[in-house]
Amino acid sequence: MLAKTNKAAALALAILLVAALAACGGKSNPEVSSSPAPAAESLSAPPSASSSEPSQETRDDGDTRIVTDEFGEVEVPAHPQRVVGVYVEDYLKALGVTPVAQWYHPLWGKQDYLDLDVPLFDTTGSIEALLSYNPDLIIVDGSVDKEKYETYSKIAPTYRLPESVLQSSPDILKVVADVLNLPEKAEQVIADYESKVADAKAKLESAVGNEKVAVVRVNVGEKTLALFGVKNRYAGVIYTEFGLEPIRMAAEMTDFQSIISEEVIPDLGADHIIFIPSNGSWDTPEYQEDFKLLDSPLWKSVPAFQKGNIYKVERSHWQSGAITANSMKLDDLLRLMVK
Template sequence: MDRMTQRQKAAIKTGALALILAFGTALAGCGSNADTPNAAAGEDSSAATAVGESGTSATSADSANETSAETRVVKGEFGDVTIPAHPKRPAGIYLEDYMVALGVTPVVQWYHPSWGIQDYLKLDVPQFDISGSPEALLAQQPDLIMVDGGVDQAGYETYSKIAPTYRLPESVLQDSKQILLAVADALGIPEKGQEVLDKYEQIVADDKAKLEETVGGETVAVLRLNGGDKTLALFGIKNRYTGSLYSELGLTPHPLVGEMEDYQQIISEEGLADLDADHIFIFPASGDWDSEENKEAEQIMDRAVWKSLKAVQNDHVYVVERSYWQSGGIQANMLKFEDVMKHLAP
């Protein structure tokens, strides 16, 4: 038995190395959640193979039956996939926010060199560069990988070689509350998902009532400073990051925001002159405000057109933290709501 175990370990090590070499560059093609850091492979047989290569498959008929009893099938965007009923080492690429809200620590946290990391989650786990090799993810031996719309089918196929991969259905991705419940269900803790959602909805209801008293129908807009091309992007009501300010908190979007079909649009100088919102929230796309790139882009705010805006003249422009304002997760939403309350309902 000891000799067989050594052979198995050697086979596992060899298989893992082969996987890294074969898919070392594949993840660079995965989506980066464009409006999102701003989405039919993976069948049961390949998922089972991936588990076997990671060394976690059953080695006897009895163990196989036990493992089968502790798995279930979920329907993802790219088909059904067999996942652990109660995963012990889950990864949630772009979904760590929801996992943290549910009290679950992921085995890695996604990272992108040009964007950074979601610092607000304060996770102390290895980082996984989604633009490079899957080695960092493979090394953590996840037993479940969950991904959202930032991962296309090619990326999904790559992840599925590492562990059973659940790509959330497209139908839930525009609603953070549905995403929360889907993630909780995949983790085998649906009751915890409902508990977190109930608390979230109570916070939303309380905040909305206060905002009706303090700002009423005063208009709101959200801008992002794009340091690289020195532009401003106006976020629309359908934006996955900030749409909740209007749909949940009940804030009144400026007409330019409310009429926008796109998630976001670069706003011209002429368009900026028409942005007579009562309140403007603004943050940089990446880096800190004092970075060289952002300092140059910030010169937009020295122009006469910017200084003529109603919100600027009334000192109603609020600089906020970029990482959670560029996330649509439950934790991020609650932090955005705290910012809104601090500035609009102190």
């Protein structure tokens, strides 16, 4: 009788132990994250050379997203609030986002046309200076190599624009908007821009036709002249998108720009010339000696000078290829060329 009682007690104890182990197995370990790891099939394929949008994970963890930039995958805030856009502030402004700082270069200045009332970040100084602005996202353009990228990434999650989109301002805008989680805003900005271009292009064609146009920068300090080619990221848009005809030298250039000697001036054959100062403004006192390059008698043989089609424009938006700057170039052309 006692043996039977002992067996029953042992069996009951074993059942209790099994139940206890099962209960423990159902509890989460408090030291291990309960967030599920992303499944491999949930990741979008890396962007192809023609893709203009960063790939993203389909999971929504509420606070962050995974996007793919030039150097790989980056975890960024789902809704960034304090953004730094080094050389891409134009796109931020177009999307209605005010950066917490604006890039600045001691020699080049800043993009004055954006009229941003924010602190300046000296791009020639220490990147760690950005810490004082407490950014939660940094977006950089193609000028940032892997080494600088890694330094920026120590400050905040950093997205580097893919090389495949750098030649197109609408494509860059789409990418920046996607990283900011504002894709619909980009669609509206691009639609408005394309409508404006189509209307202005028709007016320019009617006013200018096939007359040849050149864009020349006066490099102050160096006292040289730079002819911008059709592939120039700043001014090439007036040919590729706005429909103006480049002079032969600009059309045949493979480089972004070419320094031309005074002896070449009579060969330009331009009916219209747009001049840009490399720094300051046309009224800056210390650059007046440099601007005397435009007083050379050699210019008298150029059709643009003979016809009075000489246009001196503000430098900062003409030395940017971003979408707001391009829209402002269009405004200049309509004002100067369409009578």
